[in-house]
Amino acid sequence: MDAVLLARLQFALTIMFHYLFPPLTIGLGLIMVLTEGRFVRTGDRRYEALARFWTKIYAVTFAVGVASGIVMEFEFGTNWATYSRFVGDVFGSALAAEGVFAFFLESGFLAVVVFGWGRVSRRLHYFATVMVWLGSMFSAVWIVVANSWQQTPAGYHIVGTGAAARAEILDFWAMVFNPSSVDRLVHVLLGGLIQGAFFSMSVCAWYLLKRRHVELAKRGFDIGLVVAALCSLAIVASGHHQAQTVTVTQPAKLAAFEGHFRTLDGGAPLYLFGFPDAEAEQVELGVAVPKALSLLAHGDPNQPVTALDQFPPPDRPPVGLSFQSYHLMVLLGGLFIGLTLLALLLRWRGRLYQTRWLLWAFVFAVVGPIVSNQAGWIAAEVGRQPWVVYGLLRTSDAISQTVPAEQIVGSIVMFGVIYLGLLALWLFVLNSKIQHGPELHTAAGGEGPASLIGAASALHEAGHSLTATDDAETDAPETSGGADDADRAPPTPSESVPEGEDEP
Amino acid sequence: MDLNIFWFVMLGVLLTGYAILDGFDLGVGTLHLFVKGDRERRIVLNSIGPLWDGNEVWLVTFGGGLFAAFPHAYATAFSGFYLPFMLLLAFLMGRAVSLEFRSKQPAPWWRAYWDFSFSAASTLAVLLFGVAVGNAMQGLPIGADKEYAGSVFDLLGPYPLLVGALAVAMCTMHGSIFLYLKTEGALQQRVHGWMWRSFFAFLALYVAVSVATLLLVPHATQSFERWPAAWIVVVLNVLAVANIPRAIHLGRPGYAFVSSCCTVAALNFLFGMALFPNLLVSSLDPSFSLDIYNAAASQKTLGIMRTIVFIGLPFVAAYTATVYWVFRGKTKLDETSY
Numbered sequence: 073m074d075a076v077l078l079a080r081l082q083f084a085l086t087i088m089f090h091y092l093f094p095p096l097t098i099g100l101g102l103i104m105v106l107t108e109g110r111f112v113r114t115g116d117r118r119y120e121a122l123a124r125f126w127t128k129i130y131a132v133t134f135a136v137g138v139a140s141g142i143v144m145e146f147e148f149g150t151n152w153a154t155y156s157r158f159v160g161d162v163f164g165s166a167l168a169a170e171g172v173f174a175f176f177l178e179s180g181f182l183a184v185v186v187f188g189w190g191r192v193s194r195r196l197h198y199f200a201t202v203m204v205w206l207g208s209m210f211s212a213v214w215i216v217v218a219n220s221w222q223q224t225p226a227g228y229h230i231v232g233t234g235a236a237a238r239a240e241i242l243d244f245w246a247m248v249f250n251p252s253s254v255d256r257l258v259h260v261l262l263g264g265l266i267q268g269a270f271f272s273m274s275v276c277a278w279y280l281l282k283r284r285h286v287e288l289a290k291r292g293f294d295i296g297l298v299v300a301a302l303c304s305l306a307i308v309a310s311g312h313h314q315a316q317t318v319t320v321t322q323p324a325k326l327a328a329f330e331g332h333f334r335t336l337d338g339g340a341p342l343y344l345f346g347f348p349d350a351e352a353e354q355v356e357l358g359v360a361v362p363k364a365l366s367l368l369a370h371g372d373p374n375q376p377v378t379a380l381d382q383f384p385p386p387d388r389p390p391v392g393l394s395f396q397s398y399h400l401m402v403l404l405g406g407l408f409i410g411l412t413l414l415a416l417l418l419r420w421r422g423r424l425y426q427t428r429w430l431l432w433a434f435v436f437a438v439v440g441p442i443v444s445n446q447a448g449w450i451a452a453e454v455g456r457q458p459w460v461v462y463g464l465l466r467t468s469d470a471i472s473q474t475v476p477a478e479q480i481v482g483s484i485v486m487f488g489v490i491y492l493g494l495l496a497l498w499l500f501v502l503n504s505k506i507q508h509g510p511e512l513h514t515a516a517g518g519e520g521p522a523s524l525i526g527a528a529s530a531l532h533e534a535g536h537s538l539t540a541t542d543d544a545e546t547d548a549p550e551t552s553g554g555a556d557d558a559d560r561a562p563p564t565p566s567e568s569v570p571e572g573e574d575e576p
Numbered sequence: 577m578d579l580n581i582f583w584f585v586m587l588g589v590l591l592t593g594y595a596i597l598d599g600f601d602l603g604v605g606t607l608h609l610f611v612k613g614d615r616e617r618r619i620v621l622n623s624i625g626p627l628w629d630g631n632e633v634w635l636v637t638f639g640g641g642l643f644a645a646f647p648h649a650y651a652t653a654f655s656g657f658y659l660p661f662m663l664l665l666a667f668l669m670g671r672a673v674s675l676e677f678r679s680k681q682p683a684p685w686w687r688a689y690w691d692f693s694f695s696a697a698s699t700l701a702v703l704l705f706g707v708a709v710g711n712a713m714q715g716l717p718i719g720a721d722k723e724y725a726g727s728v729f730d731l732l733g734p735y736p737l738l739v740g741a742l743a744v745a746m747c748t749m750h751g752s753i754f755l756y757l758k759t760e761g762a763l764q765q766r767v768h769g770w771m772w773r774s775f776f777a778f779l780a781l782y783v784a785v786s787v788a789t790l791l792l793v794p795h796a797t798q799s800f801e802r803w804p805a806a807w808i809v810v811v812l813n814v815l816a817v818a819n820i821p822r823a824i825h826l827g828r829p830g831y832a833f834v835s836s837c838c839t840v841a842a843l844n845f846l847f848g849m850a851l852f853p854n855l856l857v858s859s860l861d862p863s864f865s866l867d868i869y870n871a872a873a874s875q876k877t878l879g880i881m882r883t884i885v886f887i888g889l890p891f892v893a894a895y896t897a898t899v900y901w902v903f904r905g906k907t908k909l910d911e912t913s914y
Contacts, residue, residue, distance in 0.1 A: 131676075132676060135629075135672055135673070135675075135676040136673070136676075138629065138632070138672060139668070139669040139672040139673055140669070141636075142632075142635075142636060142665060142668055142669070143665050143669070145636060145639050145640065145643075146639065146654060146661055146664075146665055148643065148654075149643065149650045149651055149653065149654025149655060149661075150654045150655055150658050150661050150662070151655070153651035153652070153654065153655035153723075154651070156643065156647055156650055156651040156654075157647050157648055157651045159647075160643055160644065160647020160648075160650065160651070160873055161644075161647065161873040161874050161877045162877075163643070163644075164640070164641075164643040164644025164645065164647060164650075164873060164877065164881075165644050165873075165877050165880050165881050165884065167640040167643055167644060168637070168640045168641050168643075168644040168645075168881050168884060168885075169881075169884050169888075170640065171633065171636050171637035171639075171640040171641070172637060172884055172885060172888030172889070172891075172892065173884075173888055173891075175633045175636055175637065176630065176633050176637070176888075176891070176892045176895050176896070177891070177895060179629045179630040179632075179633050180630045180895030180896060180898065180899050181895065181899075182629065183625075183626035183627065183629065183630060183899050183902075183903065184626075184898070184899065184902055186626070186912060187625060187626040187903065187912050187913070188626075188902055188903075188912075189912055190910060190912070191902055191903070192902055231874075238647075240873075240874040240876065240877070241874060241876050241877050241880065242876070244876075244880045472651075472655035472658070473655070473721075473723055474655050474656055474658075474723050474724055474725075475655055475658050479658050479659060482659075482662075483658070483659075483662045486662060486666060490666060490669060490670075494669075494673060497673065497677055500680075501677060501680045504680060504681075
C-alpha cells in the first residue's frame with residue numbers, strides 16, 4: 073500500500089477515536105454546569121449527587137480525550153511534515169492559542185472540580201465547573217478555526233514555490249474569521265452539546281426503567297431533554313446556513329454531498345437517499361425532490377447549482393463516502409428532533425416517565441449523536457479531498473518524505489491495539505460508574521466528612537504499623553470490596569481495622 | 577528583542593516549566609513500584625493526582641509553540657524521529673490511562689498491572705526525553721533539504737543514552753523530594769532514603785555528562801565565549817546541586833525542592849545555551865542546521881503569537897498557582913481520590 077493512503081488511514085483512525093471524547097466533554101460540561109447551578113441556587117442535595125456523578129464520568133472521558141489528543145498534535149509533524157511546513161505559519165498560531173487559552177484552563181480547573189468537592193467553597197467549585205466547560209469549548213474554537221482555514225483559506229499569502237512553498241499570515245483576524253469558521257464552529261459545538269445531552273438522557277432513562285435513583289434520574293433527564301431539544305432545532309438552522317456557505321466556497325464538496333453530477337439549466341434535485349455511482353455519473357436507486365437542492369442552496373428553485381462536471385476528474389472528491397456520511401448525519405439530525413419533541417410533549421402531558429418504549433429508545437439513542445458527529449466530520453474532510461488545504465495543497469503532496477510505509481503500518485497496528493484497549497477500558501469504567509450510580513450526600517448522614525475523617529485516621533494508623541500489614545492490606549480489597557466499592561476512596565474497614573488492632 | 581530570539585527563549589521557558597512540573601510527577605512514577613501496599617501507593621498517586629494533567633499541558637503547549645514558531649524544526653524532528661515519538665506517545669498515553677484506571681477496580685491483579693504500567697511508562701518517557709536532548713546536543717544527520725537522513729539506531733549512541741540516564745536520575749530525585757513534602761510517617765521515612773540514593777545517582781551522572789559534554793560536544797560551549805556572563809548560571813547550578821543534600825540534612829525539604837527546581841531550570845538553560853542559535857544541529861554540515869531564522873515562521877506570526885502569549889501567560893500562571901494552592905499540604909485520601 074502506498075504511504076499516502078496509510079497515512080490517511082492512520083489519521084482517520086486516530087482522529088475518529090479522539091473525536092469520540094471531546095464532543096462528550098463539551099456536552100457533559102454544560103449538563104454539569106446546569107445541574108450544579110441548580111444545586112448552588114436551591115441547595116437541593118439531589119442535584120449535588122447528580123453533578124458529582126457527571127463529574128466522575130467527565131473526568132474519565134477527559135483523560136482518554138487528552139491521551140488521544142496528544143497523539144493528534146504530534147501526528148501533524150510525524151506523518152504530515154510537508155503539510156506542517158506549509159501551514160505551520162497559519163495553523164501553528166491557532167494551535168498555540170489553543171494550548172495557552174484552552175488546555176491550561178480546562179486541565180487546571182478540572183483538578184478543582186474532580187478533587188476539590190471538600191476543599192473549596194460551593195461557589196468556587198461552581199466557578200471551576202463553569203471554567204472547565206468554557207475550556208472544553210475554547211479547545212474546540214481554535215482547532216475548528218484551523219480546520220476551517222484548510223477548507224476556506226483566508227488572510228494569507230503564498231511565499232516560495234514548489235516544494236518550498238508555504239502559506240504565511242497577512243491578516244490574523246481574517247484567518248480566524250475565514251468564511252467558514254463561525255458556521256462550522258457553531259455546528260461542532262451544537263453537535264457536542266447534543267451528544268452530551270443524549271448521553272445524560274441515556275443514563276437517566278436506564279435508571280428510570282430499572283427504578284433506580286428515580287428522583288435523581290427524573291431531574292437529570294429533564295435537564296438533558298431541554299438541552300437536546302433546543303440544540304437539535306438549532307443545529308438544523310446552523311447546518312442549513314453552513315450548506316449555503318459551502319455552495320459558494322466549496323462547490324465541489326456540496327456537489328459530492330448531494331451526488332450532483334451534472335450542472336442543469338434549471339433547478340437541481342435533492343436526493344433523499346440513493347447510491348451515487350461516480351463512474352456512471354448518476355445516483356442509483358435514488359429518490360429525489362425536484363428543484364429542492366436549488367431552493368435550499370440558493371433560496372431559488374430555478375437557479376442552477378454547480379455540479380461535479382465543472383471540475384476536472386483529479387479535483388473531484390470521492391462521491392460515495394461524502395454522500396452517504398452527509399446523508400446519515402442529516403437523517404440522524406431529523407431523528408433527534410422527532411425524539412426530543414415527542415418526549416417534550418409527553419413530559420408536558422405528564423406521561424413521559426411511564427412511556428417505557430420511549431425511555432428504552434433514549435437508552436440507545438446515545439449512539440445517534442456519536443455516529444452523526446463522526447459522519448459529519450467524514451463528510452467535511454472527505455468532501456475537501458483531493459486537497460488538504462483547499463485549492464492550495466494536495467493531500468498526496470502533504471505527507472512526510474522521510475517516513476517509510478512499514479513504519480506507518482507499524483504505528484497503525486500500535487495505535488489500533490492501544491485504542492481498542494482504551495475503548496474497552498473506557499466502556500468498562502463507564503459501565504461500572506453507571507451501575508454504581510450517583511450517591512446522595514445528605515447533611516445528616518454526613519457521608520463526605522465522615523469518610524474524610526475515616527481516611528485521615530486510617531492514614532494515621534497506617535503510619536505506625538504499615539510494614540507489618542502489607543500483605544493483609546493488598547489482599548483486603550479482594551475479599552471485602554464488591555463492584556460498588558470499586559471507586560470508593562475511603563479505605564474499607566477490613567483495610568484499617570487490623571492495623572488498628574496492632575496499636576498499643 | 578529580536579522576535580526569533582524571543583521565541584527561542586519562550587520555548588525554553590515552556591520546556592523548563594514542563595521539566596520542573598512534569599519532572600516531579602514522572603519521577604514519582606519511577607518511584608511508584610518501590611512503594612509497598614495499596615494505601616501507600618494510593619497516597620503516592622494522589623500526591624500528583626490533581627497536578628499531573630495540568631503539568632503535561634506544558635508539553636502540549638511547547639509542541640504547539642514549536643509548530644507555530646519554528647515549523648521546519650517541528651516537521652523535521654517529528655518526522656525524522658518517527659518511531660521514538662510514537663513510543664513516547666504510547667508511554668504518555670499509558671501513563672495517563674494507568675493513573676486514571678488503577679483505582680476503578682479493587683482486584684489485586686488489576687492494580688498490580690496498572691502500577692507496573694504507570695511506573696514503566698513514566699520511567700521510559702523520561703529516558704526518551706533525555707535521549708532526545710542528548711541527540712539534539714550531539715547533532716543529527718540533517719541534509720540540505722532540511723530532512724533527517726539517519727536511521728532510528730543512529731539515535732542510540734552512548735552520549736544520548738548517558739543523558740537519558742541523567743534525566744531519569746534527575747526526575748527521580750526531583751520526584752522523591754516532592755513526595756517527601758507530600759507524605760508523612762513511615763512512608764516519608766522511606767522516601768527519605770530514596771532522596772539520598774537518587775541524589776547520589778544524579779550527582780554521579782551529572783559529573784559524567786558534564787565531562788562527556790566537554791570532551792565530545794565541542795560546540796556546546798561556544799555560546800559561553802560570546803556571553804561569558806552565562807557562567808554565572810553554571811556557578812548557580814553547582815550551588816543549587818550542593819544545596820540539595822544540605823537542605824535534606826538540615827530537615828528543610830522545602831528548600832531542597834526549590835534547589836532541585838533550580839537545578840532542573842539551570843540544566844535546561846545550559847541545554848538552550850548549547851543549542852543557540854540552532855534548533856537542530858546538522859552533523860553533516862553546519863550550514864544544513866536548522867536555526868531560529870531558517871526554520872522560523874514569518875515575523876508576522878511570531879508577533880501575533882507573542883501577543884497571544886502575553887495575554888495568556890498571566891492566566892496560565894494564575895490557574896497553576898490556584899491549583900497548587902488548593903491542593904497544598906500533605907496528601908490525604910478522601911472519597912474523590914484515585
